Amino acid sequence: MSEIRAGKIEGDHPAGQTTVPTAHRGGGLDGASVRARFPLLQPDGAGARIIYLDSAATAQRPDVVLEAVAKFYRTENANVHRGIYDLSRRATERYEGARAALARFIKAPDKEELVWTRGTTEAINLVAATWGQENLGPGDEILLTTLEHHSNIVPWQLLARRVAARIRYVDIDEEGRLRLEQYDELLSERTRIVALGHVSNALGTINPVAEVIERARQVGARVLVDGAQAAPHLPIDVQSLGCDFYAISGHKMCGPMGIGALWARRELLEEMPPYQGGGEMIETVLPDESTWAPVPHKFEAGTPNVAGAVGMAAAAAFLESLGRDQVRAHELDLVEYGMDRLDRVEGLRLFGPRDPADRIAVFSFSMEGIHPHDVATILDAENIAVRAGHHCTQPLMRRLAVPATTRASCYVYNTREDLDRLVEGLDRARQIFS
Amino acid sequence: MIDRSTPALGDLFQDIILEHYKRPRNQGVPEKSTVHVHMNNPTCGDEVHLYLLVADGVVRDVGFEGEGCSISQASISMMTQLLKDQPVEQGLELAERFKEMMRGDADAARDKGLRDARALAGVSRFPTRVKCALLGWDAFEKAVEEAGQGSDAER
Numbered sequence: 335m336s337e338i339r340a341g342k343i344e345g346d347h348p349a350g351q352t353t354v355p356t357a358h359r360g361g362g363l364d365g366a367s368v369r370a371r372f373p374l375l376q377p378d379g380a381g382a383r384i385i386y387l388d389s390a391a392t393a394q395r396p397d398v399v400l401e402a403v404a405k406f407y408r409t410e411n412a413n414v415h416r417g418i419y420d421l422s423r424r425a426t427e428r429y430e431g432a433r434a435a436l437a438r439f440i441k442a443p444d445k446e447e448l449v450w451t452r453g454t455t456e457a458i459n460l461v462a463a464t465w466g467q468e469n470l471g472p473g474d475e476i477l478l479t480t481l482e483h484h485s486n487i488v489p490w491q492l493l494a495r496r497v498a499a500r501i502r503y504v505d506i507d508e509e510g511r512l513r514l515e516q517y518d519e520l521l522s523e524r525t526r527i528v529a530l531g532h533v534s535n536a537l538g539t540i541n542p543v544a545e546v547i548e549r550a551r552q553v554g555a556r557v558l559v560d561g562a563q564a565a566p567h568l569p570i571d572v573q574s575l576g577c578d579f580y581a582i583s584g585h586k587m588c589g590p591m592g593i594g595a596l597w598a599r600r601e602l603l604e605e606m607p608p609y610q611g612g613g614e615m616i617e618t619v620l621p622d623e624s625t626w627a628p629v630p631h632k633f634e635a636g637t638p639n640v641a642g643a644v645g646m647a648a649a650a651a652f653l654e655s656l657g658r659d660q661v662r663a664h665e666l667d668l669v670e671y672g673m674d675r676l677d678r679v680e681g682l683r684l685f686g687p688r689d690p691a692d693r694i695a696v697f698s699f700s701m702e703g704i705h706p707h708d709v710a711t712i713l714d715a716e717n718i719a720v721r722a723g724h725h726c727t728q729p730l731m732r733r734l735a736v737p738a739t740t741r742a743s744c745y746v747y748n749t750r751e752d753l754d755r756l757v758e759g760l761d762r763a764r765q766i767f768s
Numbered sequence: 769m770i771d772r773s774t775p776a777l778g779d780l781f782q783d784i785i786l787e788h789y790k791r792p793r794n795q796g797v798p799e800k801s802t803v804h805v806h807m808n809n810p811t812c813g814d815e816v817h818l819y820l821l822v823a824d825g826v827v828r829d830v831g832f833e834g835e836g837c838s839i840s841q842a843s844i845s846m847m848t849q850l851l852k853d854q855p856v857e858q859g860l861e862l863a864e865r866f867k868e869m870m871r872g873d874a875d876a877a878r879d880k881g882l883r884d885a886r887a888l889a890g891v892s893r894f895p896t897r898v899k900c901a902l903l904g905w906d907a908f909e910k911a912v913e914e915a916g917q918g919s920d921a922e923r
Contacts, residue, residue, distance in 0.1 A: 703790075705837035707812055708781070711897060715777045723812050737813045737835050766781050767838075 362664030363656055365749035371396040371652075372747050385718040385752045390535050390696050390725075390743035392585045393566060395649070399588055402648035406641045414640055415614065415631070429640045432647035433630075439650040440561070440580060441571040442597050449603070449630040450638055453594035454562040455485040457581035458529070460596055460633060461558055462489040464606040465579075466527070469556075472498035475524045477555070479504040479512055480733045481534040481541070484726040486560045490529060499526070506733065510537040510686045518549065525555040532564030536725040536741065537686035538669075538696030540568070547576045556602075562586050562594075566745065567665055567694045569658040572597055584642060588746075589649035593642030596633075603629040610635040653746075661746055668695040668744045672753045679760050685734060695744035698725070701760065704767045706740040712763040718756060779890030780897070781838065788884065789838040794848035798831040803915040807907040809899055814840040818907040820851075822915050827851045827859060832904070839888070839897050844904030846885040856912055863905045870898050 369375050372394045377383040386394060412422040414429045430445075437445040451457040470476070476490045480503050487501075494501050504517045512530075521528075528550045533540050547557045558579035564570060566587035572580045579602075584593040598606075608615055608626055612635030617625040626632040653661060669690040676684050681702035687693045701709055706722035713720050721741045724731045731738065742756055801819035808815035814836030821829035830848045834841050847866075851859045866885060869876035870892050876882070877889035891901045 707814075707837040707897070707900065708839075711780065711894065712777060731813075737815075766777065767786065 362667050363660050363746060365664065365747055365752075368656065369747035369749075371398070373397060373400065375747055382717055385716075385755050387742040387744060387748065387752065387756060388719045388721050389566075389745035389748075390538075390563060390586075390741065391721050392591065393588045393745050394747065395588055395590070395645075396652050398652050399590070399645050399648045403590060403641050403645040406644045410644075411641075413637055425640060428644050429638065432643040435647040435650055436582075436595055436643075437597070439570070439654070440565065440582065440597055441573055443573060444600060446628075446630055447597055447600050447603060449596045449598070449633045450643055451581075451594045451596050452592055452639070453583040453585070454560055454581040455489075455583075455594075457579075457594055457596035458486055458558065458560065459489045460609045461579050461581075461598070462493040464609050464633075465556075465598075465602060466490070466493040467497065468605070468607060470494075470497045470499045470526050473524060474499045474526045475520075475522070476501045477504065477517075477520055477525050477528040477550075478502070479530045479541075480506050480730055481510070481512070481537065481539060482529070482531055482727070482729070483535050483560065483562070484728070485562075486529055486531060486558075487729065503729070504530075506539075506730075509688055509692075510534065510539045510734075511692065512539075512541055512546070514542070514545065514549075517546065521549060521553050521555070523553055525550070525553055527556045527558060529558040529560070531560040531562070532570075533567065533694055534686075534727075534730075535563045535696070536727040536730055536739070537698050538563075538693040538743070539687055540564075540692055540694060543577070544575055551576070563694070563696075566653070568662055578602060584646035584649060587646075587649050588652055589646035590639075590642045593639045593646050595646075600629060603633070606633075608635070609633050612636045614638070656746060664746060665695040665744060666690055668748060668750070668753065669693055671750050672697050672742075672744070672756075675753055675757045676760075679757060680764065682760065685739060695748070696741060697743070698739045698741045700736055700739055701763065704763055706738045708767070709740045709760070709763050712766060713756070713759040716755065716759045716762065718759050720756075780894055782887045782890070784884055784887045785838060785842045788842035788845040792832075792834075792841060792845040794831050794845065794852070795833065796831050797833065798829040800829065801831070803911045805907050805911045805914060807903060807910060809836075809840075809903055812836070812900070814900060814903055816840070816844055816904055816907050818844075818904065818911055820908075820911050820915065822856060825857070826855050827853065834904075836903070837897075837900055839891060839900040840903045843885065843888055843901045844907075846883070846888070847904045847908065850881075850883060850885060851908065856915075859908060860912060863909055866905050867902065870901060 374394050410425050412425040414426040433448050434445040437448045502520050505513050507513055532543050550557045556578040559577045561580050561582045565582040580597040582595050585591040615627050615632050615635040617627050683700050685698045710720050710722035723738050798819050801821045803820045806817050816834040819831045830851050832844050834844055850862055865876050869889050872892045888901050891897050
């Protein structure tokens with residue numbers, strides 16, 4: 335595995351761009367140098383490179399992640415927690431070492447509070463199916479928000495139907511921020527759990543989760559935070575947030591697909607029944623009953639995605655080598671620059687908060703007279719990849735009264751130049767549809 | 769390596785397509801209809817409500833309400849032009865012909881019977897957009913099927 339290089343810490347930008355003074359400390363990263371670490375983002379033989387603006391759907395992977403996964407399969411592959419032989423011991427060490435690395439990444443106090451899952455979706459399903467099934471009954475309330483991704487809605491709907499619980503939604507204001515005064519009205523002793531995204535995948539809104547959690551505590555409700563869009567972009571500290579459950583996905587933060595994690599407080603994990611049955615999660619199996627392995631293995635039935643875990647830990651190390659604060663500073667620069675450029679595109683309506691401090695570098699917009707799919711097709715012809723659609727947030731689209739939006743989402747490898755190219759592509763779309 | 773063999777946008781966004789998109793033909797709910805179907809494309813949210821007045825096996829009137837991209841809405845508009853005053857059987861043959869064109873059949877793309885809809889031939893080179901062009905025709909086929917199941921009463 336090649337050495338993980340530290341991110342270049344400077345405030346300059348590609349030639350030809352005006353450098354505006356940045357208020358944030360550190361100045362961020364040099365997106366072009368970071369991009370050099372991502373094989374898929376390199377120019378092809380003709381010198382053309384993809385302008386990848388769909389990282390909210392999935393990020394690209396840096397060399398170190400690809401190498402970590404390949405190295406595991408080439409030199410360390412064996413099943414874990416089973417073999418007496420040395421190779422299996424080493425695979426187990428790598429797997430458990432990755433768990434410890436991810437626990438540190440979100441500042442979890444204990445690595446055994448981190449359960450590997452296939453991703454955020456499975457993590458939320460796990461909580462709804464186990465903790466939810468045990469702790470909710472008729473008339474109990476599940477509080478969600480209008481901003482949620484379908485993966486933080488549908489598992490709760492499945493649970494609500496089984497236990498006759500009720501789902502309620504905290505609405506948003508015109509800028510896509512949670513209406514906290516309405517949240518206060520909805521919170522009651524009937525609220526058993528509040529489940530919300532740390533950051534909205536569709537609008538990029540950073541929710542005031544610490545405040546939401548504190549208020550939920552006052553009525554004795556548990557809080558699950560969907561961290562899929564936050565972990566890649568913001569420093570995360572589950573202890574200072576004070577939540578009960580925190581879910582993340584590897585592929586949104588430069589790691590492999592098919593791996594993610596659920597963090598939960600140990601006392602909750604101890605009480606929760608298993609999610610799936612199988613090998614790995616048991617202690618003793620008798621013909622008619624079994625006993626469970628200790629936490630977190632109780633929730634990890636079957637052969638786990640060990641290479642995925644190793645790759646996700648490599649991704650976490652990569653982001654830490656760039657500096658989590660530097661990543662945020664870099665993206666804040668892109669937020670400010672992108673909002674300024676997009677605001678000046680005629681007929682463009684940009685959704686989400688106006689204060690850059692309240693958002694990550696996700697730009698969701700509509701263009702007058704041009705459907706998002708047409709915008710995306712025209713941008714694709716310029717080799718610019720954006721997402722067009724409902725972003726798995728149909729309730730939010732209905733709330734915004736739009737069928738779909740076009741979404742350009744940035745990450746560590748994007749630059750101001752990428753946003754310039756986006757704006758040029760949008761001008762072209764306007765010409766075609768004029 | 770990125771495949772940049774994407775065909776020219778001009779093939780896709782032809783003037784006649786944009787013209788149908790901006791000024792759709794037969795938009796709205798007809799005074800009388802015998803069948804109404806709603807279809808949507810869940811992955812992108814394109815949708816259409818299609819209304820047909822069918823009598824003696826002939827499409828006497830047709831109207832639609834829709835929401836979606838230029839390709840889906842222009843295709844529906846062009847389709848309604850083709851269906852009006854045509855026998856249902858003829859409409860189904862056109863639907864088949866249109867699908868052949870979407871699969872890249874050059875003969876179908878030259879078929880004068882498809883009139884304005886021939887402008888959509890280029891969509892076949894944009895695989896992610898073919899489903900947009902087919903939405904209206906799928907709705908028509910579903911409408912014929914439903915009409916055949918005895919929902920002839922005027923609404």
